[in-house]
Amino acid sequence: MSGSTSPVIEFRQMQIPDVPAVYRVETDAFSSPWTMEAFEQEMLQNEYAYYLLALDGEEIVGYCGAWLILDECHITNVAVLTAYRGHGIGEALMREAMRRTAGKGARVMTLEVRVSNDPALGLYRKLGFKEGGIRRGYYTDNGEDALVMWTELNEDE
Numbered sequence: 001m002s003g004s005t006s007p008v009i010e011f012r013q014m015q016i017p018d019v020p021a022v023y024r025v026e027t028d029a030f031s032s033p034w035t036m037e038a039f040e041q042e043m044l045q046n047e048y049a050y051y052l053l054a055l056d057g058e059e060i061v062g063y064c065g066a067w068l069i070l071d072e073c074h075i076t077n078v079a080v081l082t083a084y085r086g087h088g089i090g091e092a093l094m095r096e097a098m099r100r101t102a103g104k105g106a107r108v109m110t111l112e113v114r115v116s117n118d119p120a121l122g123l124y125r126k127l128g129f130k131e132g133g134i135r136r137g138y139y140t141d142n143g144e145d146a147l148v149m150w151t152e153l154n155e156d157e
């Protein structure tokens with residue numbers, strides 16, 4: 001990211017041509033990233049998938065993936081490019097995802113997060129997520145536990 005001021009971030013839904021740029025964010029953010037094919041399948045074959053992008057101009061700098069099933073929104077992943085972190089983009093992206101999915105009928109948002117992931121835990125707690133339980137050994141790469149978190153969504157959010 002260039003300059004010292006925070007960029008103006010815009011949001012839009014992900015489409016199939018965005019897959020390589022989203023994969024770039026994914027590989028920057030995660031040690032066990034999803035594959036390009038996984039994102040393609042989400043776009044082409046998963047009718048429940050709802051993926052929101054954060055853009056600095058033309059550049060995709062973050063994304064939030066969700067499965068929207070009836071009144072429940074399950075977050076699959078949230079990531080912001082390393083160079084763009086700490087500027088409120090992750091929070092703004094999640095708030096936008098909460099607002100948009102609530103507008104589509106979601107009343108509860110849930111997610112799993114590694115128990116060691118302090119930045120993500122801080123973000124979700126700030127957004128009002130509560131801890132719902134532990135999934136022991138949920139992450140297959142290192143056997144780490146997942147904390148299940150959830151929050152209610154308001155239609156007028």
Ligand SMILES: CC(C)(COP(=O)(O)OP(=O)(O)OC[C@H]1O[C@@H](n2cnc3c(N)ncnc32)[C@H](O)[C@@H]1OP(=O)(O)O)[C@@H](O)C(=O)NCCC(=O)NCCS
Pocket residue numbers: 029030077078079080081084085086087088089090091092112113114117118119120122123124126
């Ligand atoms: C989690 C992540 C999306 C946060 O994105 P971000 O744009 O840097 O976050 P923001 O700047 O919007 O921060 C919002 C809040 O999150 C929390 N937070 C962000 N970074 C943090 C850190 N390093 N340590 C602790 N809390 C942190 C704070 O509560 C912060 O609010 P504050 O600025 O008022 O203190 C980003 O760190 C990321 O992409 N991480 C790698 C991928 C990942 O782990 N995703 C979550 C998978 S469950």
